[in-house]
Amino acid sequence: MTSMSGPSSFSTPISPVTDPAPRPQGGERGVVYVATKDARFVEEAALSAITMKQMAPGLPVWLYTDQADCPLNRLNVFDHVEIIETCTDYEDVSAGAKIDRLRVLTNAPFERCLQIDTDTRIKSDAIQRIFGFLDHVDIAMVECHPDSSISRGIYGQPMFNGGLVLFKRGAKTQQLFEAWRDLSDKHFRIADTPDLAAAATECPYIAHVSALDERRTLLRRDQLALAQLFSPVNNRFDVTYAQLSEGWNFRGMGEHRRLMEPVIIDHRNAYKFTTLQDLLAEAFRRFATGDRPSAGLIYNHAATHHAPEIANIPAAELANAFAGVEDPIATAIAADAKAALAAADATPQWLDNALRIAALHLRAGQTQMAAKIGEAIKGKAASG
Numbered sequence: 001m002t003s004m005s006g007p008s009s010f011s012t013p014i015s016p017v018t019d020p021a022p023r024p025q026g027g028e029r030g031v032v033y034v035a036t037k038d039a040r041f042v043e044e045a046a047l048s049a050i051t052m053k054q055m056a057p058g059l060p061v062w063l064y065t066d067q068a069d070c071p072l073n074r075l076n077v078f079d080h081v082e083i084i085e086t087c088t089d090y091e092d093v094s095a096g097a098k099i100d101r102l103r104v105l106t107n108a109p110f111e112r113c114l115q116i117d118t119d120t121r122i123k124s125d126a127i128q129r130i131f132g133f134l135d136h137v138d139i140a141m142v143e144c145h146p147d148s149s150i151s152r153g154i155y156g157q158p159m160f161n162g163g164l165v166l167f168k169r170g171a172k173t174q175q176l177f178e179a180w181r182d183l184s185d186k187h188f189r190i191a192d193t194p195d196l197a198a199a200a201t202e203c204p205y206i207a208h209v210s211a212l213d214e215r216r217t218l219l220r221r222d223q224l225a226l227a228q229l230f231s232p233v234n235n236r237f238d239v240t241y242a243q244l245s246e247g248w249n250f251r252g253m254g255e256h257r258r259l260m261e262p263v264i265i266d267h268r269n270a271y272k273f274t275t276l277q278d279l280l281a282e283a284f285r286r287f288a289t290g291d292r293p294s295a296g297l298i299y300n301h302a303a304t305h306h307a308p309e310i311a312n313i314p315a316a317e318l319a320n321a322f323a324g325v326e327d328p329i330a331t332a333i334a335a336d337a338k339a340a341l342a343a344a345d346a347t348p349q350w351l352d353n354a355l356r357i358a359a360l361h362l363r364a365g366q367t368q369m370a371a372k373i374g375e376a377i378k379g380k381a382a383s384g
Contacts, residue, residue, distance in 0.1 A: 026080065026109030029131050030060035034101040035067065035118050036086040037093055039305055042070045043275050044118035049077035050282060051122040059128070064104050071301045075294060082109075095188040098222045101162075102181035108169055116249075117163035119271045124264045130166060133242045139167040139176070140242040143232055144223065147254035151223040154214045155206075159227040163267055164249040172239045176230055179237070183225035191219035276306055277364045284361070284369045299357055310359045315347045318355040329367050333358055333374040340381035350380060 031052055035041035042065055049061045063078045066086040073081045084104070087096040105115060112131050133140045141160040144152035152159055167173045190199050196215045200207035205228060209215050218224050229236045232243060246253075247261040252268045271278075279302055287295035303311040313321070319341065322334035333355070340351050354377050361370040 026060060026062055028110065029112040030062060030079075030110040030114070032062050032064065032104060032108065032110070032113055032115045033118055034064045034097075034104050034115070036065055036084070036100045037097045039067050039070045039072075039301075040275060041065075041097075041118050042067050042072050043279055043301075044271070046072045046075050046077060047271075047275065047278050047282065048116070048118055048120045048122070049075075052127070053077050055122045055125045056128045060110070062109055064100070066100075071297050074297060080109075089185075090188045091192040092188065092220050095184075095191070095220055098184060099181065099188070102177060102184060102222065105165060105167075105177040106174065106181060108167075111169050113165075113167055113169070115165045115167075116265060117267060119267065119269070120163070121266045121271060122264070123266050124262055126262070126264050130248070130264075133166060133244070134168050136240070137168075137242045138170060138173050138239040139165070139230075140244050141165060142244045142246060142249035145246065145251065145253065147257060148251035149223075151218060151221045154209060154218045155224065155227065156208070157227065158232040159223050160231055161249055161251065161267075162223050162226055163251075164244075164265060166244075172237050176237045176239055179229050180222065180226050183228060184222040187219040187222075187225055191216050276302065277366065280360055280364050280366060280369070283357075284366075284372075288372075296353075299353075299360065302360055303356055307360060307363060310356050310363075313356075315352045315355050316341060318359060322355070322359075325362070327362070327367070329371045329374060330362060333370065333377060336374060336378040336381055340377060343381065351377065354380075 031049075033045040033049065035045040042063070045063055045065075049063070052059065052061055060079045061077060062080045062082060063073065064082045064084050065073065066084055067073070068083045084100065087099040087103075089099075090096050101115070108115070112134050114130060130140075141162075142164055144159050144161045146152050149159075149161065187203065190196070190202055193199075196212045196219075199215055199219065203219070206215055206218060206224070209218060227234065230239065230241075235241070245261055246259055247263050247265075249265050249267050250259065250263045253259060279298055283295045283298035283302070286292075286298070300311075310318075315337065319334050319337040322330040322337065325331070337351060337355055341347060344351075354373055358370045358373040358377075361367070361373065
């Protein structure tokens with residue numbers, strides 16, 4: 001645990017960014033996700049929240065999003081969903097999403113709050129102990145490591161990873177978050193200008209980054225702004241803090257380094273590329289354990305958002321499509337579906353649903369799950 005102070009100045013004033021609404025009240029402690037700009041971030045948040053609820057069942061989880069119509073908002077892993085207006089002031093869409101998150105930090109609903117990125121998975125029930133770090137400090141974060149952080153690699157100086165912010169509400173953290181938000185806004189606007197050669201005048205702390213494309217990349221990452229205010233070597237607001245070890249926000253590592261501790265929050269980039277598969281696997285698990293309403297909610301979202309053509313194909317056409325796939329599982333599903341269609345005067349709704357679900361799993365490469373759906377079709381058809 002360390003408290004450090006260091007000088008910090010800005011060559012021009014920072015324009016304030018206003019907060020969108022009064023602070024909602026969430027209680028003593030809880031977890032916050034911010035998912036704006038695209039429904040895929042709500043998908044990520046849902047998958048992370050599922051693991052949070054598995055490892056810390058009683059911990060409140062709030063979602064902040066602009067995706068008011070996303071069905072996943074209604075999953076039981078979110079105790080509250082707050083609809084917010086997203087920021088659209090920048091050329092880079094992700095910059096607006098970062099400002100959304102920083103606005104939420106300045107307006108946090110919990111006295112002790114854990115805000116984590118959506119592309120995470122909670123791997124240990126040790127997560128329940130995390131709020132204990134705040135017994136003696138204002139804030140806790142994990143340092144960026146050079147082999148897993150683009151910002152740290154370009155900047156070349158110690159900084160914290162903004163994907164996990166654990167903090168107590170108070171005057172000092174409020175000042176920090178407001179300054180972080182406003183300086184990020186300044187950086188994002190500079191990054192949108194065509195000529196970054198003069199950016200070092202506005203931001204002298206990036207003068208050592210000579211490549212202009214790297215300057216732009218760095219300016220568009222809110223970790224640069226945070227590093228000017230709060231880092232392992234800079235503490236402008238004199239907040240007391242704990243520097244958490246890597247296992248609390250594991251970002252991966254190079255081939256010559258090994259993590260010598262358990263991973264509690266897994267935050268590797270790989271989760272960004274398995275969202276649909278993970279969603280479908282969760283829907284299948286819920287269906288198999290009897291939670292058909294929430295399974296249907298996930299399947300309907302997946303079909304509508306990722307495969308709208310599947311959602312609109314009649315069962316007979318889907319059966320023919322399965323028959324044309326060079327896969328024994330698809331061929332078997334087609335045969336059983338055609339038998340069920342032949343035995344009914346009208347297409348049963350259950351068959352429509354089952355074929356679409358099987359098609360989603362096959363498209364995601366989940367052949368064993370598709371085979372289980374095929375077995376269900378065959379059993380249902382045999383029983384009449």
